[in-house]
Amino acid sequence: MKAQTDKVNLSLLMAMKGFPLVKAFPYISPFICGTSASGLFEAKLGSHLGKENHIHTPAYKAEDAQEILSVCDHIVLNSPGQAEIFSQLATSKNEFGLRLNPEISAVKEDVYNPCAPFSRFGVKKTDMDEIDSKIMNKISGFHVHALCGSSGKDFNSLLSATIEKFSPYFHDISWINLGGGQALTEDDFDFSFFQKNLDILQNKYHLKTYIEPCEYLVMDAGFLITTVLDIVHNKKDIAILDTSISCHALDVLKNYYKLPVVFPQTCESHHLSKYSYILAGNSCLSGDLFGTYEFEEPLKPGDKIVFGDMGSYSFAQQNYFNGINFPSIAFYNKTDGLRQIKNYTYKNYEEIYD
Template identity: 70%
Template sequence: MLKCMCFYQNSFIEELSTPCYIVNTDVLAENFRNIRAKADQTGLSLLLAMKGFPLAKAFPFIKSYVDGISASGLFEAKLGSKLGKKVHVHTPAYKKEDAEEIAAHCSHIVLNSPHQQEVFSHVATAKNEFALRLNPEVSIVEEPVYNPCAPYSRFGLTKEMLSAVDGRFFDKISGFHIHALCGSSSKDFNNLISAVLDKFSDYLPSVSWINLGGGQALLEDDFDFADFAENLDILHSKYHLKTYIEPCEYLVMDAGFLLTTVLDVVHNGKDIAILDSSISCHALDVLKNYYQLPVIYPQAGEKGYSYLLAGNSCLSGDVFGEYSFSAPLKPGDKIVFGDMGSYSFAQMNYFNGINYPDICFYSEKNGFQQIKSFDYMNYEALYD
């Protein structure tokens, strides 16, 4: 586990406006450097999954350590192309009106079903490689909401579905894409590769590369790269496949923080410190997944003064959690939360780069009137 490199000891932190996301670029670069070294030892190619960290401003710190980016749609692909490397894109379904731009920005286009090839039939060029997403039907992730292989999944083709595909289709694709992990161990990753070899070995000779997705807990102490070396070697030596992974969370681990300020302290059975932040606005993952962020400043733990740290919205459940400190909190004090690198600002705005809805008025007299619309430039302005 990397040290957070105590930037909060710098007096300048008192001058920052809050709430504020802070990205420690020293930690960011160290994460990428460490994982790049391990990936090189195992012959893995490394893509940054934009869905969790779409901060193009950080590209200069990570560019030398990755082979490209993985995008969840047009907006992420366009922004990710600023890295100047390979752009892989995958999504459950493509809009026909986006096809030309996707083909222009992406080197690798993953189809979720064979008939999606038709979307790109008139816009694809020789620079575009097409892949097919597969469903290995291994439910390694226990929580159904995060399990791409859950029953009735819309993601990819199972072995049975693949057997019904016209064999001529494989002449049009050069790769496979598989994603089935979330915060998973090296043992889980090895089991995934085993499932791929078991279910899809008949199809592997027809392609030149495979993307095994993200979700590998690469920086955990017990993640053993040797666990999956034998199975990975089969993909490399027997099938001669270029093998990608597309992590995010463990590339930015310990590099992201949320700086807030205490606005008031009230008492209702417990002391409650109200912050100028909100989990529903600034830490949505906490609200969705019911976990508690670490407070790294002031140092929290088994201390003498306990507080509920609460957000400043009208949502009753807008509470970061209960924390104890060695001294009382007062208005104006700074609070620094850790574990805010991945999926923090990504979920605050445009998760997966999916566009905001247009806004229309309607009346019987005037019909429909579009009063507000959003486009890629709104998205780019947030992260570049």
């Protein structure tokens, strides 16, 4: 992906919301120019990278302003009203952006669509001229986010709408953040779709152009290693695992997709094996199910099941429902082998609820 994004001259910011793990920064740092936070805590964590530190959120707390200014160099305001919080505290190192609502998106589900009707995100074109000039004079960049798992063609549509609606204001800014949600590593993502519009932003208006991926930076780097605790039968064989989809893969539960099993060997669904199992979590939630999988060999208690595609969001959204412990975190490479970097105990759970 680096070679492709270099070719189209995009500056990458890693979105902290999907992968807040400081110990991984040394591995990610060579490929990104900074981080993008959705709130103060993420921004403070992102500051450990030592590069650009951007923040955007629907609304800031006044009591957080001083600390945000101390750790963030780029602060995106969701509305002109938020400028008042920072107006008396900003320093020369702080740059302010304004979030825009281009009123276009390829995202079908409103729950994930920042441009859905009645959206609270950003300023629409019809409202731009009503913003006080004193506020606009402090704005050095724009932020647009309207995609989710979207193609190069969808990204180009977003660029076209943004240029059409907001280009009269581009002469007064120096950067634009085009948000995340571009399916950069998918085989059918075509970078050529948006080259012309990207050239307009960079060569006509001379805008430094950011995007803020997360999922497509780390999605294939994360694995969840689980153990079969028991096999029960209720018309189908059910393998109960020492994990929980509601605790450790909440995004899978919310989005109704199926995680890949990378170990042991599975069968294609159209070649059904006699070794078919529902893989189930160990919580009290009836829907704590990873789905039905077919295996080459029968499962038994003690067997390991390894899920892939766990590098982003699942890791960030894990929780202590039912008091089920967090998985330990380990790094692996061929040189150093497996290194455990974090282990969770009852003490971590107690500190939250005691």
